[in-house]
Amino acid sequence: MPFIPHTETDVKQMLASIGVNDIEALFDEIPAELRIGLLDKVPAGLNEMEMSRLMHVRASGPQPLCFIGAGAYEHHIPAAIWEIVTRGEFYSAYTPYQAEASQGTLQLIYEYQTMMAHLTGMEASNASLYDGASGLAEAVLMAVRANRKSKSKRILMPASVNPTYRSVVQTIVENQGITLELVDYQLDAGCIDVASLPADPGDVAALVIPQPNFFGVLEDVNALTDWAHVHGLLVIAVVNPTSLALLTPPGEWGEQGADVVCGEGQPLGVPLAGGGPYFGFMCCNLKHVRQMPGRIVGRTVDADGKPGFALTLQAREQHIRRSKATSNICTNQGLVVAAATIYMTLLGAQGLNRVANSSHQNTQNLAAQLNAIDGVTMAFASPTFHEFVIKLDGVSAEDVLGALMADGVLGGFNLNADYPALGEAILVCATETKTAADIAAYRDALSRVMSRLKGGAA
Amino acid sequence: MPFIPHTETDVKQMLASIGVNDIEALFDEIPAELRIGLLDKVPAGLNEMEMSRLMHVRASGPQPLCFIGAGAYEHHIPAAIWEIVTRGEFYSAYTPYQAEASQGTLQLIYEYQTMMAHLTGMEASNASLYDGASGLAEAVLMAVRANRKSKSKRILMPASVNPTYRSVVQTIVENQGITLELVDYQLDAGCIDVASLPADPGDVAALVIPQPNFFGVLEDVNALTDWAHVHGLLVIAVVNPTSLALLTPPGEWGEQGADVVCGEGQPLGVPLAGGGPYFGFMCCNLKHVRQMPGRIVGRTVDADGKPGFALTLQAREQHIRRSKATSNICTNQGLVVAAATIYMTLLGAQGLNRVANSSHQNTQNLAAQLNAIDGVTMAFASPTFHEFVIKLDGVSAEDVLGALMADGVLGGFNLNADYPALGEAILVCATETKTAADIAAYRDALSRVMSRLKGGAA
Amino acid sequence: MSNEMKRNINSQNINGHQDGVIFEKSHSGRTNACQSPRESSASRVIPASLLRESPPLLPEVSEMQAVRHFTRLSQKNFSIDTHFYPLGSCTMKYNPRACNTLAMLPGFLNYHPLAPVETGQGFMSCLYELQEILKEVTGMKEVSLTPMAGAQGEFAGMAMIRAYHDARGDTARCEVICPDAAHGTNPATAVMCGYKVKEIPTRADGDIDIEALKEVIGPQTAGIMLTNPSTVGVFERRITEIAKIVHDAGGLLYYDGANLNAILGKVRPGDMGFDVIHMNLHKTFSTPHGGGGPGAGPVGVSERLIPFLPVPMVGYDGDQYHWLTKKDRPQSIGRLSAFAGNAGVLMRAYIYARLLGREGMPRIAEYSTLNANYMMVELQKKGFDLAFPSRRATHEFIVTLKRQAKTLDVSAMDFAKRLLDYGYHAPTTYFPLLVPECFLIEPTETEDKDTLDGFIDAMAKIQSEAETQADMVKAAPYTLPARRLDDVRAARELDIVWKPGEQTR
Amino acid sequence: MSNEMKRNINSQNINGHQDGVIFEKSHSGRTNACQSPRESSASRVIPASLLRESPPLLPEVSEMQAVRHFTRLSQKNFSIDTHFYPLGSCTMKYNPRACNTLAMLPGFLNYHPLAPVETGQGFMSCLYELQEILKEVTGMKEVSLTPMAGAQGEFAGMAMIRAYHDARGDTARCEVICPDAAHGTNPATAVMCGYKVKEIPTRADGDIDIEALKEVIGPQTAGIMLTNPSTVGVFERRITEIAKIVHDAGGLLYYDGANLNAILGKVRPGDMGFDVIHMNLHKTFSTPHGGGGPGAGPVGVSERLIPFLPVPMVGYDGDQYHWLTKKDRPQSIGRLSAFAGNAGVLMRAYIYARLLGREGMPRIAEYSTLNANYMMVELQKKGFDLAFPSRRATHEFIVTLKRQAKTLDVSAMDFAKRLLDYGYHAPTTYFPLLVPECFLIEPTETEDKDTLDGFIDAMAKIQSEAETQADMVKAAPYTLPARRLDDVRAARELDIVWKPGEQTR
Numbered sequence A, B: 001m002p003f004i005p006h007t008e009t010d011v012k013q014m015l016a017s018i019g020v021n022d023i024e025a026l027f028d029e030i031p032a033e034l035r036i037g038l039l040d041k042v043p044a045g046l047n048e049m050e051m052s053r054l055m056h057v058r059a060s061g062p063q064p065l066c067f068i069g070a071g072a073y074e075h076h077i078p079a080a081i082w083e084i085v086t087r088g089e090f091y092s093a094y095t096p097y098q099a100e101a102s103q104g105t106l107q108l109i110y111e112y113q114t115m116m117a118h119l120t121g122m123e124a125s126n127a128s129l130y131d132g133a134s135g136l137a138e139a140v141l142m143a144v145r146a147n148r149k150s151k152s153k154r155i156l157m158p159a160s161v162n163p164t165y166r167s168v169v170q171t172i173v174e175n176q177g178i179t180l181e182l183v184d185y186q187l188d189a190g191c192i193d194v195a196s197l198p199a200d201p202g203d204v205a206a207l208v209i210p211q212p213n214f215f216g217v218l219e220d221v222n223a224l225t226d227w228a229h230v231h232g233l234l235v236i237a238v239v240n241p242t243s244l245a246l247l248t249p250p251g252e253w254g255e256q257g258a259d260v261v262c263g264e265g266q267p268l269g270v271p272l273a274g275g276g277p278y279f280g281f282m283c284c285n286l287k288h289v290r291q292m293p294g295r296i297v298g299r300t301v302d303a304d305g306k307p308g309f310a311l312t313l314q315a316r317e318q319h320i321r322r323s324k325a326t327s328n329i330c331t332n333q334g335l336v337v338a339a340a341t342i343y344m345t346l347l348g349a350q351g352l353n354r355v356a357n358s359s360h361q362n363t364q365n366l367a368a369q370l371n372a373i374d375g376v377t378m379a380f381a382s383p384t385f386h387e388f389v390i391k392l393d394g395v396s397a398e399d400v401l402g403a404l405m406a407d408g409v410l411g412g413f414n415l416n417a418d419y420p421a422l423g424e425a426i427l428v429c430a431t432e433t434k435t436a437a438d439i440a441a442y443r444d445a446l447s448r449v450m451s452r453l454k455g456g457a458a
Numbered sequence C, D: 001m002s003n004e005m006k007r008n009i010n011s012q013n014i015n016g017h018q019d020g021v022i023f024e025k026s027h028s029g030r031t032n033a034c035q036s037p038r039e040s041s042a043s044r045v046i047p048a049s050l051l052r053e054s055p056p057l058l059p060e061v062s063e064m065q066a067v068r069h070f071t072r073l074s075q076k077n078f079s080i081d082t083h084f085y086p087l088g089s090c091t092m093k094y095n096p097r098a099c100n101t102l103a104m105l106p107g108f109l110n111y112h113p114l115a116p117v118e119t120g121q122g123f124m125s126c127l128y129e130l131q132e133i134l135k136e137v138t139g140m141k142e143v144s145l146t147p148m149a150g151a152q153g154e155f156a157g158m159a160m161i162r163a164y165h166d167a168r169g170d171t172a173r174c175e176v177i178c179p180d181a182a183h184g185t186n187p188a189t190a191v192m193c194g195y196k197v198k199e200i201p202t203r204a205d206g207d208i209d210i211e212a213l214k215e216v217i218g219p220q221t222a223g224i225m226l227t228n229p230s231t232v233g234v235f236e237r238r239i240t241e242i243a244k245i246v247h248d249a250g251g252l253l254y255y256d257g258a259n260l261n262a263i264l265g266k267v268r269p270g271d272m273g274f275d276v277i278h279m280n281l282h283k284t285f286s287t288p289h290g291g292g293g294p295g296a297g298p299v300g301v302s303e304r305l306i307p308f309l310p311v312p313m314v315g316y317d318g319d320q321y322h323w324l325t326k327k328d329r330p331q332s333i334g335r336l337s338a339f340a341g342n343a344g345v346l347m348r349a350y351i352y353a354r355l356l357g358r359e360g361m362p363r364i365a366e367y368s369t370l371n372a373n374y375m376m377v378e379l380q381k382k383g384f385d386l387a388f389p390s391r392r393a394t395h396e397f398i399v400t401l402k403r404q405a406k407t408l409d410v411s412a413m414d415f416a417k418r419l420l421d422y423g424y425h426a427p428t429t430y431f432p433l434l435v436p437e438c439f440l441i442e443p444t445e446t447e448d449k450d451t452l453d454g455f456i457d458a459m460a461k462i463q464s465e466a467e468t469q470a471d472m473v474k475a476a477p478y479t480l481p482a483r484r485l486d487d488v489r490a491a492r493e494l495d496i497v498w499k500p501g502e503q504t505r
């Protein structure tokens, strides 16, 4: 019996101790009419050898060259990370409820909090949320709670924020009566025009500022932050953590810095893996920490006066506060956070900076080369981090991406459905993992595809 | 600098403490004329990302269906094994010289010794030798030392022993004046004819008995053992450990059992990996244990009287006995032994028996199907374990194997070079990893190839 | 021997700097050449006003320092792979290693979530089949895998209930009923979905107080959140009656399926009359807890809630697997994550389910129930008080140490800490809240009898320690990397981010 | 608190049964369904006389029990990934994790050693390039990778020397010269190759006594086995002179290259005049020691020994990589292993070498030498006696505790055991044999200054403990999974195989 250690003798002794004749007797409180037979639609069990064979087949297949970003980024992941993270002591431990038996996990989270705080320029970090999108939803809920000056449940949400994030936020906050008001972007610049923001926005709880935004474009975060603060809005920053090795941390945006910082942690050592598990990070300053959702680890001392770590500020959480908690979150993304912590440790500020720089430069490089192809233009003139948008002339983005895929290149994310105003447009990314040859391969493939499709030939 | 933690400040402080100006000064005892410049032919360093890319390319390529055995066997390897074995505490520890700081490794080896002893039916096991072939060489050296009744350095070595093993033994023992005398096999049965052994072999130190032999055929080990003992020879058994779940353990061969048991440990949870690292196992009875080469772990007690483990009988070893040691072996195959120990633990006697059985049956099955192909016959009539020899009629083994490879099937080991008397013959293996479909795929491929090659068509 | 010497001898790693926080091992200027891309000289196009002025404070350590630090940290944890961990409501069972290895095959890890589905059919087929397996196991009509943990599954479930009422124009329903024993996420979720929470009490026999239910239910009731077996570890026998009461009032039934271990293959929430269920794959389906996550909380629904399931889901047209999105399912409550949820966790659960197979499912229920009942009876024989002595244990059961707290002044917390010294992780303490000084004990099916017996013995020993040396027990643990930690100070003198210039030890 | 209680409190895992040997956790009838093939009913063709009568005694435990047992065992080890491990002559440096991960890619692991080379070109290209790198690093003319550890490399080297003399008909050479400081494998190897060993002494300054060499050398001399830097941790300055003496006498020079760390990229054995060298890739090239192996001991040779190199080697014809065997190299001493040696170890070394690159090689020498010299000087400043105070340290150096043994009755062994309490693995003790009460200390380049300082501090503290509390030090360690073990009993009451009915603790 897979994973069941009982011998026949064990079972006999245990049943005798309980005083029943068979295991079935232990289910005698379940009403008979509810009992079921075999689960026919569940396939019969496989042994590990058979399962391994099956999964190897399913994991095989072509591995195309991938230039998609759009919220999940291919970065080099040092081998040490997952070898350590999957050690049983991290992998198979529970949430550190018994602090004394969980100092490893607790200290690691404390170190993680420290790294995230320094990276974002904030004073506090939680121990993670599910992912970047749901983390933004939690940030919105938190901002509504935290903005003591505002009574409104209005949030300004730029259209340059990842459209999927916007829809996740919508799903999560709408039942509490919070409304998201769209802030448009400039069609030529791909970012918000600060000058176009209303002189008197009324009572609004918060402004969300993406950096870089979904188009890879850098927003004028300083001006946006100051505008928000002048009008009593809190600022929620949604940032790419890799970019923070290079870009102004949200804590230093404008005069006062952002109030809540969140984002997707995946770029920090987490494999693409079909979309998860990733993790959402969230930081804020101490004045708001009691409004923050999720677990927080604090350093304290033990009975001998030696430093040690424990979960703290638990009065914010569902297991203590129940219906009055800051969030319903319980299980978070602990193991993924462990990976990110080791990633940041292995890279350090300089390594992360090189990742950011190299991604930026590869992207610049790719953009320049694609731009030279007939029928391909850059959608926006603004500076970008490690993504950019190309516009296609006379061909559909869908056809182009399909043709590229047949050539072994995943050319990017089709913006058509989310941003029809852009026409046929593709969001493209090149991180540090892309070599000059990869970039040339994309260029060559795209230029073949463009001339074929535009030429009308098959 | 990869893997070097020194900061500039560290280096300055350290040099100041030493009292030199630069690191170069530390090399001042090396004669200047011997110093070299850059190692031009060593390629420039790569970072992990670049190296990872390179190795992924080198590891890619077709993975043909493999029916080769001939000393290395594809078995299912439970995932848990290598996840545990590669834990830093096992992976990056040294030989357990400081017993108190190495109880993990030591206890594991003690458990390994126990399993091997029980598997082979012997009283003692060492902690491993390099591999099966060199292990046999050590067994020969040991037998010469251990056979007090014999003054000769003659060893009877059956031709049915793996030919590579025979040549390794030759390389290792010849400089000590030991001679290997070939014992022939029966061309129709594929094993030794006990009746054909000399009535008076003279003074011979030992007889080597393979079980199963290189052809997969089972030798009459009981009769062979008794013959050897009657004539004052020690018996060296070379066995496949998987087969021992099914077959009589050498400790029970004939009247008195074998004297030294050795073999290749690879089938016990060790990946094929292009040929290594594997490990050689060696067992004997207590009366010979002081002649055994290699490390041995013993259970003892600590200062508190609690059980603990330590290297023992070190007076046999080179670091104590130097030129009088039983062998020059120092580093052995510790980590691979850890894998084998976990393998045997996860499978248990029943699991290992099923592996043996299933391999045996798949092989029977495959043999029957190949036998039905025109131009293919079984070389030997004798019972086999999980390998068998086919003879090809009118085509060359080399051509057949080449054509099968083009079809994605590695059809076996070509016996031509080592056993020309067999004609065009191939040694074939099907372990428990082969499904009915795999077996059918081989049969179909071979029957296509045979009719193509025999038909003379391209 | 001086006192200081004595202390030195007995404290592991006297030279304690080895275990300070990673920042204390950092020295400025140290880098890991192997882990950073080469420096490139190409120019940047980012305006200076958007650039960071000083680098973030991240550790500067070598790769080996990092490996050593985190390897040593890991050793300070209890975990399933090292200890018996009978944490009630958490289902700490063995996480098969193959589930990890196979889910981490490069072909899966490198798959971009927005890559064309043509390039990920193997991956998607696993998710699709997992949907099918979970449907069958729960008896629900359709499953969405997207929620990323139990609590998000609860959110999805309650949001669907709300969407259902809204779609019918039944908008006055503003209350959700929860038993007082409910897990904290239940009321918290109800509030996140804009509901008010009404608590109903649990009876002395562990079942819900149906009279109380009848009193609070009404046209304002959107639904009820239950779990069965309940969080007090017993099977709610009158579940069919409860379902009828709720449905008759126009409410829907939410099933908190965090703990399915005791009913797998025995009885199904769908058959009990539930409208929506979430499952914690990181419990019943043995995906690892990872020191706090990630998990996965798929939701299953009855016929009437199908249109509202969160997207994406995986569809199959007989030829190709594809994502189902809001376009395909316009009434969906929408998305809960940027992509498809915790895919890697789902893969592990899929592998586990296939390893178990249809025969394995009921066995889980049988042996987890056997283990729990055995421990319950044996602990009772040793003199411990059960919270619900008249009932069968399900996968878990509750011991109350109220008597010990009162007569010996040794609390459940003290027992818990002392258990750590004996090499056992403590059971869940002080949950559910309604049982004073409680231990919620869940052994799971993967523990052998010797281990259970060892734990029972340890409990008995601690009991006798408590009787003779209460102070010793109250100051436990003694043998762990830390003595008892000061939680009050942790909250009062908040230290949640390390700052330069500090020294841990 | 009773004494028993006190002891209980302070012993980890009071409930010790958890750490017995695996057989004690075994219960008859337990199986791991997941890990065995299905039972098949087909008949067997094996005669009963060849079948086993009763199954072997292997553990019967669940997968989780196995995982828990071996995970817990692992935690009882010191290792590079957890501790500073300055074991002289062993080069315990960081083993980069990528070397493991990349060497274990499925494409490599599944490659059968007898598969056609067409299907393993990627694998073979790594081996070929490693041969080339090792040639360049050692300055030798040709390299064979096949020896499976240092000692087997030595064997190959000495067998080649013998084959060389034999090939020239120079068969009277029956002696091999070794310094008294030589590693035990050297004399043992010489004997395995049929030679007699002549020892020559080491001078007080650590160099070889050339006069003694001149005395023993002669027409009976097959060769000399040296290592440089020598096993006493100094560079043999007159190596060119020694080479001339040996060559003039018709002997060949064997270089024990177990420890190349201090000379990598600085000076090459080939340039010093050596005819043959083995390298321990599990030291200099950072492949893991694995608690005792596996290693790899490739050999490199000068021009005249090329024909004798052991096979297989990897050849490249500009198009395809292929195995070179006895057919291609008829004068080869032959094969040393069933296949091509410890291929997986070679792969790890190859990856390491490529990560280092040409610039990285001399850096290894520089920083390992810096660390050793720093520690040597600092320990001397703390009052420890150096074995060769007038010399530079190479990658390692020797402290002698003779004075402490004499005046305080605290031996090198006592210092070693007490260091364990401080969280440091002990240096190599009592080797080389010629230095009494010695510590051979090799920090390697991968340790940072703080760690070295911590070790130096610990040594100083132990010194003062030895002065005031010798008995305490002599009974160390106190904080490890075992107190000092009884080696004498281990050998006298030999218990090397567990037997049923026994109970460990």
Ligand SMILES: Cc1ncc(COP(=O)(O)O)c(C=O)c1O
Residues within 6 Å of the ligand: A329, A330, A331, C089, C090, C149, C150, C151, C152, C183, C185, C227, C231, C256, C258, C259, C280, C295, C296, C297
């Ligand atoms: C009964 C019950 N409900 C809900 C949850 C919440 O699940 P999660 O932690 O995955 O969000 C848990 C787990 O802690 C639980 O035990």
Ligand SMILES: Cc1ncc(COP(=O)(O)O)c(C=O)c1O
Residues within 6 Å of the ligand: B329, B330, B331, D089, D090, D149, D150, D151, D152, D183, D185, D186, D227, D231, D256, D258, D259, D280, D295, D296, D297
């Ligand atoms: C100087 C020296 N020579 C030879 C050897 C033997 O190498 P191996 O243990 O790999 O056989 C060693 C390693 O222990 C050594 O240090």
